[in-house]
Amino acid sequence: MADTAWEALRGKPLRFFASLWPLRTLTYVLSGAVIGALCLVWIPVALVLGAVVAAPALTRPLAALERRRVALLGGPPLPDPHRRPDRPGLIAWLRFRYREAVTWRELAYLGLHATVLLALDVAAVVILAAPILALGSVNLTASRTATDPAAGVSSDGLDVVVGVLVAVLAGLALLVVGFLAIYAVPLAAIAHAKVARLLLAPGPGETVRMLTRSRARLVDAFEVERRRIERDLHDGAQQRLLSLGMMLVGAQLEFDDRPEAARALINQAAEEAKTALAELRELIRGIHPHVLTDLGLPAAVAELADRASVPVTVALDLPRRLPSTVESTAYFVVAEALSNAAKHATATQISVTGGLTSAHLGIEVRDDGVGGADPGGGTGLAGLADRVDAHGGTLTLSSPPGGPTVLRLELPCA
Template identity: 45%
Template structure:
C-alpha cells in the first residue's frame, strides 16, 4: 500500500500483515498471519463492545446529571476514557505488529487532580485517542464481529461432511431448505467452507492492517509534539545555564568586592602595625610580618579562585586571549591558534573556555604529554575547538578522566564532544558548540 509515511510508523513505513499478503495466497494462508489477524480482530471486537457500553453509560449519565451540574464532570471523564483505551490498544497492537507507538502524552507534574485533568484535556493526543476509541467501539468492533461470523460459518461448512457422517442416516440441514443425507453430498459445502476461510483470512488481514494504520495515525506521538518538547527542553536548559551564569557572577562579585577587599585592607593594616612596632618589639613585628605574608598568600589564592570562576580577560578580550592566558600558566607547553572573526555569545565563550581548561587539566594529569595544541575556528554557526596532545592516549570517559562531565557540559548548549585517543597517542578532543543554541 502506497502513501505518505506516518509519524513514528513501523520501520520501513509498511504494515507487516499487508506485506505478508503480497507474498502470495499460499504463503500467506500457510503462515501465522491469518491466526494472528483473527485473534486481533476477535479480541478487538470484544474489547470494542465493552468500550461502547462504557461510552453509552457515561454519556447517558452525563446528560441525565447535567441538570445538577455533576454531568459536566462525568462528560469530562468520558473524554478521558480514550487514554486507558489507547494504552490497552498500544499493547494489543503487538499481536499484529512487531513495534507499538510510544505514549504521546507529556509527564504530569506534581499538581492536584484538577490540574492533571486540565493538562490532559488541553493535549491534542487526548482527543485523538477519544476519536480512536469511538472508531474502535463503532466501526472496528462491528467489522471484527462480521469477520468472526464469516470465520465461524466457514468453519461449520468445512466440517460439514464429518457432521453428516456422525448424524447419518438422519438428514442434516446444513443451510435452510437444503437437507443432506450423505457425507459425499456435503463435499460442495466443505469446498465453500474452505473458500470462506480463505476469504475471511484475507478480510481479516486487510481489516487488521487498516486498524493498525489508523492506530499509528491517531495513537502515536506527532512530530510537532516532539519538536515542541525539544524546544521546551532547549529553552529550559538555556534558562538553567543563564541561572548558573547569574549565580556565578554574583559569587564572583561578592568575592571581589567583599572578601578580596577585606584581605587587601587586612594586609595594609598589618603593614602599618609592623611599621609601628618596628624596633620597639622585634618579636611582635616578626609575627605581624608573618601574618601579613599569610594574608597576601590568601589574597593570591582568592584571586586565582575568582579568575578560575570566570577570568576577567574572557569578559574583556574574548576567548582567544583567555585561552592564551591559561596556556601561559600551564605546566606543559601549549600552542594556541584561535582565530575568530568576531566575539561570540557569552555563554558560548564561557562554555568553550571551561572546555579548554578541563581538557588541558586532563592532559596534564593523565596523558603524560610534552606538548599540547589548541586550535579554534568558526565554521558556519558552530565553534570548533581541537585540543591535541602527544601523550600516551587511551582516554576513556568511563574511567573517570573528566570527559563524561565535559560532554555533559557541552550538552547544555546542544554541543558535542568527540574524542580520538588510540593507545600510544595522540589524543584529540573535538569540541563543537553551536553559537545559536
C-alpha cells in the first residue's frame, strides 16, 4: 500500500482508482473549496476585527486545520512550528508571533487558499462534473427528440443514421474526456497539499530548533529517569541486599550453637533474595522489557494488555520487526496511554490498533473514558511527545469532555 496519494497515482493508476484514494482526494478538494471560501470571507474580517495587529491570532485556527487536513492525502499531519513565547501576556505573544517567519507563511498560504487554491479546487470539481452534466444533456436531448417528432428530426433515413453516428461519436468523446477528467481531482489535491506542505511545514531552521528543544527536554527527562533508577536501586534492591547479607552473617554466627535459629535466618534470607530479584526484574522491565527485545512490539503490547486493570483489545498488523528505537518509543507511548486510561479516564474498554506502511508506523489507542485529558497536566504525555518528536514522528491527542480519548502515534520507520 502506498503511503501518499501521489505515490499511489504514480505507481499503478488503475489500482489507485480501485482504492479509497480517489474518495480521499475528492474529500480534500471539496473541503478545500469550503475552507477556501471561508478564508475569502474571514481574512478581511480578521484584518478588521484585529485591526491588523491581532490578525495572526484570528487566522491561526485555519492554518492549524490545514496542517491536519493534509493527512487525507497520506502521511501524518504537519507539526506546528510555532514556538512558545518566552514571556506571558497578549502583547508579548503578539510581538513574538510577528517575529516568526511561519506567521507570515501562514498568512501567505491563507491568502493563496482564498484565491488561487480556491480557484484550483473549484476548477477540479467543475472539470470532474462537466462530462457527467454534458452526457446527461445529450441523453435528455435525444430522449426529447425521440418522443417529439416536431423537435426537428427529419424522416429521412440518412439524417437518422447521421444523427446516430454523431451521438455515438459524442458519447465516445465524452468517455475519453471523462476518463481524463478523473485525474483532475487527484492532481489538484496533490498540488494543493504540496503548497500547504511548502508554506505550513517547519522550515530547515525551525526543524533544527524544534529538534534541539526536544532533545534538550529529553536530556532533562533522561536525567530525571537516571535519578529515579538510582533512588529505586538505593532504596529498594540495595537495602534488600544489605538485609540479605546481615541475615546470612547472623545465620553463620548461629550455625554452630543454634542450628534451628540459623535455619530460620537462612529461610528469611531466601525470601529476601526472591523479593530483591522481583524488584530488580520490575525495575529492568521499566527500563526496557525483555519481551520487546525478544519477540517484538505486538508481543510486548499484548503483555501490557494482559497486565492492564481494564480490558484491552489489541490489533497490531506488523509483518516484520522494526528498528529498536521505533519499537521502544511505540511501546512506552502505548504503556503510558494504557496507564492514563486506567488511572485518570475511568475507562471500561481500551483498544490498541495499528499497522505498518512502507515508511510509517501508525498506532491508535482509544478508550471510552470521561475524556478531558491534558498533556500539560502531568500525565507523562509531554515527555513522550518530545521523544516522538526527536524521532521525527507525531503524537496527537483528541480528548473532548465526555470522551472518547484517542491517542494517535505516527513514527517513520524507514
